[in-house]
């Protein structure tokens with residue numbers, strides 16, 4: 001997730017010791033996230049005021065009791081309430097008036113149709129906005145609830161501005177600071193977070209959030225607000241995917257009489273390709289002589305053993321949808337002369353077997369596009385053995401379409417489709433002028449290109 005727009009501070013060593021600068025902070029929503037955040041922040045020396053619409057939760061906190069059951073939260077709440085570091089109220093105006101920063105931890109449940117319900121967020125934003133209207137000093141509103149990209153900027157900031165009559169960044173600050181704690185170990189997770197993510201429209205708001213966690217371990221990422229919102233979804237969908245994957249592998253193993261935990265030991269020990277950043281950055285579809293073949297083989301074996309593996313079964317469907325996105329992007333340009341840069345299934349090889357770029361080329365040719373292709377590693381003279389047979393079967397006109405010079409392909413192209421980041425390709429694309437560019441592989445300068453009309457990234 002770390003783009004060049006993001007800044008990252010390496011975490012410090014101190015753990016549960018107090019924060020260096022005490023902050024007056026209100027925490028809206030005393031559920032799992034809010035009550036853990038409130039008690040932990042109070043234990044780090046901050047002056048915390050918990051706020052909830054539910055008077056029972058507020059009474060519980062005032063009596064030194066945690067409104068949720070969690071490891072360590074009971075004792076911690078009793079301690080910080082007894083010391084006066086944590087108080088609670090149902091009064092929003094008091095909470096905003098007596099603090100400098102508010103953490104919003106209200107629920108964002110699923111609506112019946114599966115969409116995210118923002119009704120609690122909207123209500124709390126309106127209430128906080130009304131209280132901000134009468135507050136003469138600066139206040140920072142920080143959303144910790146899980147919410148989809150765009151929720152803060154398109155929904156919550158307008159509500160805050162409307163109900164306060166003030167302007168974000170001028171009269172008050174806003175940030176998004178997703179929570180990564182796990183129920184069951186949330187107090188431990190608070191003091192030892194995997195990372196801290198701060199999305200803010202202005203540096204002052206980001207600084208105000210960072211001050212709350214000063215001294216905690218883990219990297220601190222300062223990113224744009226939608227990036228902060230999305231990181232939480234990337235994390236949770238990946239965690240869900242990992243569990244589904246592990247369970248499907250387990251089910252297949254059991255059916256085949258193999259101990260899945262022995263397999264997993266070996267799988268997990270591979271920190272180069274498995275438990276690593278490998279294969280985890282958005283790019284083009286996968287292909288090659290192994291992944292599609294082996295996936296099909298495994299899914300077939302599962303089917304024969306009557307084991308349902310919908311996740312693995314749909315990985316190739318997902319890959320096909322991704323390839324389709326690339327075709328659709330070309331079609332959407334409305335131009336006919338296409339330059340395709342890259343053909344082999346991955347850089348540095350001339351292997352064309354099940355290359356998604358070959359598949360893309362074939363579909364474009366099939367649709368009547370006037371295609372020229374450049375790939376440094378693929379030249380007719382080098383097409384031997386399996387590749388020759390593959391090309392002759394899949395792209396019989398390859399000889400006419402392939403060019404030995406990237407510039408020739410550029411000259412031909414009304415649209416450049418980039419499937420490789422090899423130097424000759426980057427050089428040619430640098431000279432593409434105002435031709436539309438469809439980037440399948442994230443060019444090294446994609447970050448700046450994204451702002452230019454005519455450039456489109458396949459997944460960024």
Ligand SMILES: NC(=O)c1ccc[n+]([C@@H]2O[C@H](COP(=O)([O-])OP(=O)(O)OC[C@H]3O[C@@H](n4cnc5c(N)ncnc54)[C@H](O)[C@@H]3O)[C@@H](O)[C@H]2O)c1
Nearest residue numbers: 029030031032033052053105106107108124145146179183
């Ligand atoms: N539970 C987790 O482990 C976890 C972890 C990370 C992130 N999150 C996210 O954090 C958010 C909160 O989750 P949770 O499990 O703590 O929710 P929760 O339902 O336990 O608590 C939400 C609290 O907000 C209160 N509330 C609602 N409207 C309010 C208002 N206008 N003013 C003040 N309080 C109000 C409710 O009374 C409730 O006590 C969600 O977006 C969730 O997805 C949860």
